[in-house]
Amino acid sequence: MKKDYTIFITRQIPEAGLQILRKNFKNVIVNTKDRNLTHDELVKNVRGVDALLCLLNDKIDAEVIKNMDKCKVISNYAVGFNNIDIVEATKRGIVVTNTPGVLTDATADLTWALILAVTRRIIEADKFVRKKKFKGWAPMLLLGTELAGKTLGIIGAGRIGTAVGLRAKGFKMKVLYFNTNRNETLEEEVGAKKVSLDTLLKNSDIITIHVPLTPKTRHLIGEREIKLMKKTAYLINTSRGEVVDEKALIKALKNKRIAGAGLDVFEQEPFVPDELLKLENVVLTPHIGSATFEARTKMAIVAAENIVKVLTGKIPANVVNPEVLKSSKL
Ligand code: GLV
Ligand code: GLV
Numbered sequence: 001m002k003k004d005y006t007i008f009i010t011r012q013i014p015e016a017g018l019q020i021l022r023k024n025f026k027n028v029i030v031n032t033k034d035r036n037l038t039h040d041e042l043v044k045n046v047r048g049v050d051a052l053l054c055l056l057n058d059k060i061d062a063e064v065i066k067n068m069d070k071c072k073v074i075s076n077y078a079v080g081f082n083n084i085d086i087v088e089a090t091k092r093g094i095v096v097t098n099t100p101g102v103l104t105d106a107t108a109d110l111t112w113a114l115i116l117a118v119t120r121r122i123i124e125a126d127k128f129v130r131k132k133k134f135k136g137w138a139p140m141l142l143l144g145t146e147l148a149g150k151t152l153g154i155i156g157a158g159r160i161g162t163a164v165g166l167r168a169k170g171f172k173m174k175v176l177y178f179n180t181n182r183n184e185t186l187e188e189e190v191g192a193k194k195v196s197l198d199t200l201l202k203n204s205d206i207i208t209i210h211v212p213l214t215p216k217t218r219h220l221i222g223e224r225e226i227k228l229m230k231k232t233a234y235l236i237n238t239s240r241g242e243v244v245d246e247k248a249l250i251k252a253l254k255n256k257r258i259a260g261a262g263l264d265v266f267e268q269e270p271f272v273p274d275e276l277l278k279l280e281n282v283v284l285t286p287h288i289g290s291a292t293f294e295a296r297t298k299m300a301i302v303a304a305e306n307i308v309k310v311l312t313g314k315i316p317a318n319v320v321n322p323e324v325l326k327s328s329k330l
Contacts, residue, residue, distance in 0.1 A: 002026045005050040005311055010037055010058050013077060017053075017300025024308050025050075043067050051307040056080055057269065062088040073310035075303045078290075079103055079160075080240060081320050082213040090321045097306035097318045100159060102298035103290035108163035110289045111238045114262025115206055117283045118234055120144040124280060145205075145232070145259070148172040153204025155197065155220070156211030156239065157183040164208055165190055176200045201228040206236065213240035223248040226258060234260045238289045241266040250275045253282060264289050 006027040009018070012034075021028045029049075031037055036057055037045065046052055046068045054060055056078035065088045068074075073095045074084060081098050089096050117123060121144050128134060128142065152168045154161045157179035165175050165186045175192035177183060178200045186192035197220075201207065207229065211217045221235070222245040229235070235258060237244055246267040252258050253276075260281035266272050269287060276282060290296065302318065309316035315325060 003311065006048060007051045007053065007307060008045055008049040009053040010042070010045075010055055011035075013053070013303070014297045014300040016297050017304035020301060020304035020308060021053075025311070039064070046071065051075065051311060053077060053303055053307060054083075056083050058083060060084040060089075065089055065092060065094065068092070068094065073097060073307055073316075075306045076320075077299055077303045080212055082240060086321050090324050093324055093327060095310050095316065095324050096320045097303070097310070097316050098320055099299040099302040099306075100318055102302055103295040104159045104163045106292040106295035107160045107238055107289035108167060109292075110264060110285070111160075111164045111208055111210075111236055111262075112167055114236050114238065114264065114283055114285065115147070115208070115234070118236075118260045118262040118281070119147065119206070123283055145234075147206070150174070150205035151176060151203055153200040153207040154178070154186075154192075155200065155207065155209045157186055157192075158210060158212075160238075161208075161210035162186055164210065165192055173206075176204055197225070198228055201225055202230070204233060205230065206234050208236040209239045209243055211239055211243060213242050217243050219243070219245045221245065221249070223251075226252045229258050231257065232259050234258065234262065236262040238264040241269060246273065246276075250279075253279050256281075 003025050005025045007021050007025050009030045011031050042058060042064050046064055048070055050070055051073045052071055053075045060074060060083060062085050065085055071094055074089055076084060076098045079098050079100045081096060084096055086096055121142050125142050149172060151174045154165050154177040157177040162183060162185055166189055168175050169190045175186060175190045176195050177186055177192050178195060178197045182194055220243050226248055249261060250273060253261060262283045264285045265287055306316040306318060319325065
């Protein structure tokens with residue numbers, strides 16, 4: 001029996017998730033526009049819905065949440081949930097869920113794609129061939145940096161940071177990590193060492209960021225931190241743009257204060273500063289960490305199942321505001 005609930009989905013997602021929702025609920029509404037909704041459109045569309053399935057670039061702020069007169073669950077189609085005002089949702093008894101786990105490998109792979117692309121100058125090399133500049137093998141053509149024997153510094157050793165660190169074994173790299181808790185998997189599997197942020201910055205050849213965006217991690221990497229890095233170091237960010245002070249990073253890249261960067265995320269997405277576009281020593285991708293068919297399909301299934309659980313009175317697998325469950329009837 002389909003339940004008489006209304007689910008609003010802010011943008012087309014893989015069919016696997018929609019099928020689960022359509023099987024369980026009578027009214028499954030998907031934004032048919034091939035773009036994200038504006039703030040005003042969000043406010044209008046959330047009225048009267050029982051569940052909202054939204055994207056990491058839908059800003060679900062207090063104003064949007066105040067218009068959710070019936071909503072019981074906000075299911076974010078992402079692992080990060082900095083786009084949602086969790087305090088306001090919790091105050092109104094709305095469960096917020098995310099999609100951890102299923103995009104870990106995809107994001108770890110993209111992190112390594114950026115590491116390899118920037119250290120081996122893949123984008124420059126590809127352009128070189130396309131411009132018909134390849135006139136024959138040459139001893140000094142497009143030299144890059146080798147990874148074996150170098151040190152990978154992982155800032156934030158959660159699921160994704162761990163997956164990135166485990167892949168370092170294949171590249172024969174040493175691993176340092178900065179994290180609140182000890183990470184026994186990384187220590188046992190790759191001999192990783194837990195260090196302070198400053199020690200990591202001073203000693204790593206590749207620094208990769210895997211923390212969530214919170215008030216504490218905003219601009220975690222700023223001018224002071226970049227100054228601690230080796231001149232030959234590379235910074236990789238596949239987490240959230242705001243974790244890095246983009247202006248300070250651009251300055252460092254321009255002045256060759258560090259060797260390069262691989263960035264999948266930016267401070268004011270989708271805006272990317274012209275200065276970054278002009279630099280040769282950066283590789284830029286448009287927030288595609290989880291962009292594999294496999295991950296996006298699984299994310300759709302998890303996001304849909306989280307809604308089904310809440311609306312059928314069960315506890316979903318991935319609740320980001322568990323406090324709300326104590327006061328609810330779930
Ligand atoms: C991607 O950035 C995510 O948070 O899922
Ligand atoms: C997110 O999935 C993380 O824990 O890194």
